[in-house]
Amino acid sequence: xxxxxxxxxxxxxxxxxxxxxxxxxxxxxxxxxxxxxxxxxxxxxxxxxxxxxxxxxxxxxxxxxxxxxxxxxxxxxxxxxxxxxxxxxxxxxxxxxxxxxxxxxxxxxxxxxxxxxxxxxxxxxxxxxxxxxxxxxxxxxxxxxxxxxxxxxxxxxxxxxxxxxxxxxxxxxxxxxxxxxxxxxxxxxxxxxxxxxxxxxxxxxxxxxxxxxxxxxxxxxxxxxxxxxxxxxxxxxxxxxxxxxxxxxxxxxxxxxxxxxxxxxxxxxxxxxxxxxxxxxxxxxxxxxxxxxxxxxxxxxxxxxxxxxxxxxxxxxxxxxxxxxxxxxxxxxxxxxxxxxxxxxxxxxxxxxxxxxxxxxxxxxxxxxxxxxxxxxxxxxxxxxxxxxxxxxxxxxxxxxxxxxxxxxxxxxxxxxxxxxxxxxxxxxxxxxxxxxxxxxxxxxxxxxxxxxxxxxxxxxxxxxxxxxxxxxxxxxxxxxxxxxxxxxxxxxxxxxxxxxxxxxxxxxxxxxxxxxxxxxxxxxxxxxxxxxxxxxxxxxxxxxxxxxxxxxxxxxxxxxxxxx
Amino acid sequence: xxxxxxxxxxxxxxxxxxxxxxxxxxxxxxxxxxxxxxxxxxxxxxxxxxxxxxxxxxxxxxxxxxxxxxxxxxxxxxxxx
Numbered sequence: 050x051x052x053x054x055x056x057x058x059x060x061x062x063x064x065x066x067x068x069x070x071x072x073x074x075x076x077x078x079x080x081x082x083x084x085x086x087x088x089x090x091x092x093x094x095x096x097x098x099x100x101x102x103x104x105x106x107x108x109x110x111x112x113x114x115x116x117x118x119x120x121x122x123x124x125x126x127x128x129x130x131x132x133x134x135x136x137x138x139x140x141x142x143x144x145x146x147x148x149x150x151x152x153x154x155x156x157x158x159x160x161x162x163x164x165x166x167x168x169x170x171x172x173x174x175x176x177x178x179x180x181x182x183x184x185x186x187x188x189x190x191x192x193x194x195x196x197x198x199x200x201x202x203x204x205x206x207x208x209x210x211x212x213x214x215x216x217x218x219x220x221x222x223x224x225x226x227x228x229x230x231x232x233x234x235x236x237x238x239x240x241x242x243x244x245x246x247x248x249x250x251x252x253x254x255x256x257x258x259x260x261x262x263x264x265x266x267x268x269x270x271x272x273x274x275x276x277x278x279x280x281x282x283x284x285x286x287x288x289x290x291x292x293x294x295x296x297x298x299x300x301x302x303x304x305x306x307x308x309x310x311x312x313x314x315x316x317x318x319x320x321x322x323x324x325x326x327x328x329x330x331x332x333x334x335x336x337x338x339x340x341x342x343x344x345x346x347x348x349x350x351x352x353x354x355x356x357x358x359x360x361x362x363x364x365x366x367x368x369x370x371x372x373x374x375x376x377x378x379x380x381x382x383x384x385x386x387x388x389x390x391x392x393x394x395x396x397x398x399x400x401x402x403x404x405x406x407x408x409x410x411x412x413x414x415x416x417x418x419x420x421x422x423x424x425x426x427x428x429x430x431x432x433x434x435x436x437x438x439x440x441x442x443x444x445x446x447x448x449x450x451x452x453x454x455x456x457x458x459x460x461x462x463x464x465x466x467x468x469x470x471x472x473x474x475x476x477x478x479x480x481x482x483x484x485x486x487x488x489x490x491x492x493x494x495x496x497x498x499x500x501x502x503x504x505x506x507x508x509x510x511x512x513x514x515x516x517x518x519x520x521x522x523x524x525x526x527x528x529x530x531x532x533x534x535x536x537x538x539x540x541x542x543x544x545x546x547x548x549x550x551x552x553x554x555x556x557x558x559x560x561x562x563x564x565x566x567x568x569x570x571x572x573x574x575x576x577x578x579x580x581x582x583x584x585x586x587x588x589x590x591x592x593x594x595x596x597x598x599x600x601x602x603x604x605x606x607x608x609x610x611x612x613x614x
Numbered sequence: 615x616x617x618x619x620x621x622x623x624x625x626x627x628x629x630x631x632x633x634x635x636x637x638x639x640x641x642x643x644x645x646x647x648x649x650x651x652x653x654x655x656x657x658x659x660x661x662x663x664x665x666x667x668x669x670x671x672x673x674x675x676x677x678x679x680x681x682x683x684x685x686x687x688x689x690x691x692x693x694x695x
Contacts (some may be wrong), residue, residue, distance in 0.1 A: 066649045067656075228668045233652045239660070 055082055055257050058104040058112040058160075060089035060097040062120030064235040072253075078255055093118075094121045094594065097145075099150030099461070101157065108160075111256055113249055115165045118238075120422060126168075129174035132182065137189045141196060148200045155204050159472075159485040161256050163249075166193060167212040169236055172224040205465055215248035216241055241285060243594075262391065263365060264411060265307065266356055268374035269325055269347070271319040272395050273301060273337070278324050288334035296399040301336035303403075307412065308341050309589040315359055316345035317352050317372065352379055355387040364431060372413075373405075430510030431538075447543060447607045450507040454544050457613040459500040459517070461492055466514045470534050477535040477579070480567070497523045501552040505539050515539035518552045528557050530565045532556075533576070545579055547608045553597050555612070563591045619680035622661070626653050648652035662687050681689065 057072065058192045060066050069086050076084045087106045089097055097103050097114050104112070121125045127137040144166070155162055170186055194211070201207040216224075223238055230236040235307065252546040270277045274297045293607025308314050314337070318325060325347050327341040344362055346355035350371070368389040374380055375395035383392050387439050393409065396402055398607055406412055459467060468486050474483060484492075491499055498521040505512040516535040522528050530553075558565055565585055569577050591597045617631075623638070624631040627645050630693055640646040663690045665686030666674070673679030 064649070066653075067652065070653075214627060228655070228666075228671070229652060233648055234673060235652065239656050 055111065055253065056106065056108040056109045056231075057084055057086045057253060059086055059115075060093075060103065060104070060113070061115035062092040062094065062117050063237075064091075064233050065115075065483075067235060067242055068246055068249070070285075071242065072249060074176070075250050076253065077247065079205070080250055082253065082257060083361070084253070086108065086305075091105070091126070092120050095150070096146050098147040099154060099315060099418060101154050105251055109158075112159055112160055112162045113165075113252075114163065116167075118166065118168050121166075123163070129172075129182070129186075137185070138192075140189075141192060144193060145196060145200070148197055151207065152200055152204050154531060155207050156490075157351065157485070157487040158206070159468075160206065162204075162207045163252060164197070164207060164209050165212055165215070166197065166209075166438075169225070171211070171213055172236065172241070188337040212245070218245040228550060261368065262312070262362065262371050263369040264343075264359075264371070265304065266311040266315045266317040266370050266372045266390075268302070268376070268379070268395075269316060269320055269328075272373060273297060273376040274328065274332075274334070278328055279320060283324070283328055283332060286328070286332070288332060290334075293399050294334055296402045298336055300332055300402055300405070303406065305336055305341065308337075312412070313343045314341055315363075316342055316347055317355055317374075318345075318347045319349055319352075320493055322347040322349050351382070351386075353383055353390075356383070356387060356390060359419070430507075433509045450503065450509075450542070450607070451609075452507045452542060452544065452607060453609045453611065454547055455504045455506070455611050455613050456501055456548065456555075457504075459502050463502050463514060464489060464493075467517050470514075470517055471532075472538060474534045476537050476575045477540055477574050478532070478573050479530075479534070479575055479580075480532045480568040481570060482532060492519065492521075495521075497521060497522065497525070497554065501548075501555075503544070503548045505544060512536075512539050516545075516548055520552070520556055523556060526560065527562050527564055528553075530563060532566065540575060542608075544608050551610055551612075557597070563597060565591075619677045620683060622654065622657060622680070623650075623677065626657065628651055634677065638679055639679075641675075646675070654680065658683060663688070 056074075057076075059069055059072070061068075069088060073084070073086050076082045076086075085106075087104050087109070089103045089105075094116055097116075118140070119130075122143070125135055125137065125140060129137060148164075151162065151164070168184070168186060171190070190211075194209075197209050199210055224241045225236045226238040227236075229238075235242075241448055267273060270279075273288075275293050276285060278286055288297050289295070290298070304314060318327065322345075327340065329335055329337070329342075344359050346359055348355070352374075356367060356370060356372065360370065366389070367387050371391045371393060372380070372383050373393045373395065374383075377394060378395050383390055393405060396405065425537045439613060464486065468489055471489065474485055493500055498519070500520070501518045502514055503514045503516040503518075515538060516533075518533045519531045520528060521531050530549075533545075533549060535548070553563055565580065567577065567580060585591070590602075620631050620634045620638075623646075624634055627634075627643070629645075634643070638646075640651070648668060651671065651674045655671065658664065658674075658680070659666060660686055664683065666683060670683065673683050
């Protein structure tokens with residue numbers, strides 16, 4: 050993504066030109082993503098998996114590999130579909146080899162790799178195939194899926210799907226256009242083609258644009274349950290296993306699923322808090338529990354002002370919110386006052402309720418790291434901290450937090466999170482130099498280089514891995530701090546200097562000097578301010594690890610330090 | 615009528631309509647390959663609400679053929695009304 054345009058690689062066992070055209074048109078059109086789509090050699094599965102130069106186009110951001118077993122293993126599959134005894138298991142070995150090569154190659158790149166392996170039988174009707182053959186094929190596909198999922202389980206940048214995962218369900222006969230398959234080697238009907246392109250586009254979009262929506266702000270009455278709690282009473286609201294209560298339960302299940310994939314749930318309701326809490330606590334039909342709710346404004350104030358309040362409490366912009374309400378009046382008011390909030394109205398017909406998120410591409414979590422799914426917990430802790438901060442002044446607030454910074458030399462388990470910090474952090478990032486996972490691995494494995502990572506916790510909970518310092522030239526007389534990154538969630542806690550000084554004290558000897566690299570730009574102002582505040586001037590190496598550490602370490606006694614071995 | 619076929623092809627081939635004549639065909643037009651034929655098939659069916667059988671695909675290799683398919687489709691529609 051060096052020049053800002055996204056490089057997309059497309060490979061497959063069928064004619065991809067149609068898909069390529071569709072992708073290019075939508076990317077430059079409605080998606081407004083500058084991109085270039087390149088294609089690899091037609092139907093060469095082993096090369097697509099293992100060959101690092103398969104796309105002959107330098108750096109690729111997102112690779113799509115779409116293969117049908119019928120094309121990749123044509124002879125074996127033709128025999129199988131003609132009813133001959135075939136040992137499909139021998140194919141497993143070939144797939145194993147190819148995917149192993151992909152896994153090895155994926156470690157060297159930062160690109161996201163989407164692999165689809167499927168059988169055309171799953172898309173189409175083959176009336177002459179009998180049930181036993183179908184059963185054999187489906188159990189074979191299950192083996193393929195298990196094997197591939199096992200193989201890629203440690204590769205965060207490979208995702209495996211089947212075509213059916215990416216397209217809408219429709220009658221089997223409507224998925225395949227045999228004219229196109231016979232003449233042009235492309236089995237997809239026009240509708241299926243469009244579906245598939247749309248799914249790939251959503252994947253591209255979610256991969257290149259940071260997830261904007263983080264919070265779902267939910268109304269209660271006629272949204273989480275049917276009826277009005279204040280009028281109908283807890284015994285009469287609609288929520289349970291019979292219609293219409295079922296429709297609301299289904300919606301709550303979807304919300305819970307979103308919460309578990311890293312979204313934050315909040316309540317924004319005009320109600321009496323005690324009554325709402327009572328429904329959460331004691332109504333049998335509730336799927337969501339009070340613990341699933343990270344923040345709430347249940348009162349009689351206007352919803353836009355409540356939402357602004359919530360946003361401040363969670364330390365997020367209002368554009369991170371989706372507001373869901375049944376009242377067109379509330380939706381209209383929100384749209385008018387806070388146009389950046391995305392709004393979804395509960396459909397009038399409850400049978401349309403399950404489709405509420407269809408086509409809402411802002412909710413499209415493709416990659417979920419541990420920190421993402423812990424976000425709800427971390428946000429809850431952040432909220433309690435904000436509650437505390439209003440009671441104390443700054444210094445007192447920090448000292449009341451009982452901050453503890455746990456430092457350690459980078460471990461293999463930290464690599465994914467550190468990659469994420471390197472790729473995403475803009476504010477406190479001395480150089481904003483990005484590098485690939487492989488470059489990170491190389492750095493960490495080099496003898497005279499090391500990286501120190503910091504984890505932060507306080508009395509309210511964990512912040513997770515929040516910072517990293519890269520040191521090189523450890524055996525020379527000038528040690529280089531080649532970058533220092535702190536996640537924005539830990540900023541404002543005054544832990545940066547503690548982290549830097551302790552790392553220097555640990556790795557720099559008294560006969561060595563330290564040089565701190567920097568590259569100012571318009572986004573890393575907080576990092577530059579930090580250097581300025583501590584008078585860490587450019588081009589002036591500091592001398593002596595112990596002395597520097599002593600000089601730098603004076604001001605931040607509110608943080609407890611621990612080295613983890 | 616003739617312009618419909620030329621217009622469609624000029625959009626798919628991304629060339630000015632003047633470069634396409636009534637006699638244009640896959641044999642004498644650069645870029646009119648199987649991918650273009652596939653696009654013609656899909657687009658014609660969508661725009662003119664017709665169904666083209668696999669045995670008629672050869673009609674997609676010339677302007678006169680495309681016009682023939684459009685005419686046939688429209689006649690079939692009249693017949694249905």
